[in-house]
Amino acid sequence: MDKWFVFFSDERCVKLSSDDSNYKSVHEFVLDPLKIPEENVITIDPNEYGDAEKAAKLYEESITGFFKNSSSPPVFDLILLGMGPDGHTCSLFPKHKLLAETKATIAPIADSPKPPSNRITFTYPVLDAAKAVAFVCCGGGKSGALKTVIEGAKTPDDQLPSGRIKNKRVFWYVDKAAAAELKEESIQSKI
Numbered sequence: 001m002d003k004w005f006v007f008f009s010d011e012r013c014v015k016l017s018s019d020d021s022n023y024k025s026v027h028e029f030v031l032d033p034l035k036i037p038e039e040n041v042i043t044i045d046p047n048e049y050g051d052a053e054k055a056a057k058l059y060e061e062s063i064t065g066f067f068k069n070s071s072s073p074p075v076f077d078l079i080l081l082g083m084g085p086d087g088h089t090c091s092l093f094p095k096h097k098l099l100a101e102t103k104a105t106i107a108p109i110a111d112s113p114k115p116p117s118n119r120i121t122f123t124y125p126v127l128d129a130a131k132a133v134a135f136v137c138c139g140g141g142k143s144g145a146l147k148t149v150i151e152g153a154k155t156p157d158d159q160l161p162s163g164r165i166k167n168k169r170v171f172w173y174v175d176k177a178a179a180a181e182l183k184e185e186s187i188q189s190k191i
Helices: 024-035 052-066 122-127 140-151 186-191
Strands: 011-012 080-083 106-109 119-122 135-136 170-174
Touching: 024 080, 052 106, 080 122, 140 170, 170 186
Parallel strands: 080 135, 135 170
Antiparallel strands: 011 119, 106 119
């Protein structure tokens, strides 16, 4: 596992030791059990968690520094994502202005509809440039959003954030409860 490097597609601007921190959960349930070395884990600057703008800028610099001589946006081998019951992914929420961000690699968000309000997030250019994107989606509370994402929204503007990724290699790993509203042909062809 020493060849794996782990980045966070979004993070709440809280102390890394906070129960609200994505890092804390991932550290406990993934990084420690897999014995991924701490030096291979790139987090937001733990000293700048109070300022989303600065945290996003410094995290983007960390990523740019890691991908030396790389294209912009950086190309990750795999981005592993989840989806919220409202269809959000990363910290890209329905109807939020960040859905239109096309230049930044990492964007700050100070008005997240889901607490805590200050966060940083990957943007669509990064998600679209990855070699692959994989979603893990579990639970019946996500079945309606999954149906919209997989089977299509009424109009492009109605598409949920998880369905706006234009990457050609998006994989969905879902349980039966999350897939409950999908048509059989959608399960066969898209999941």
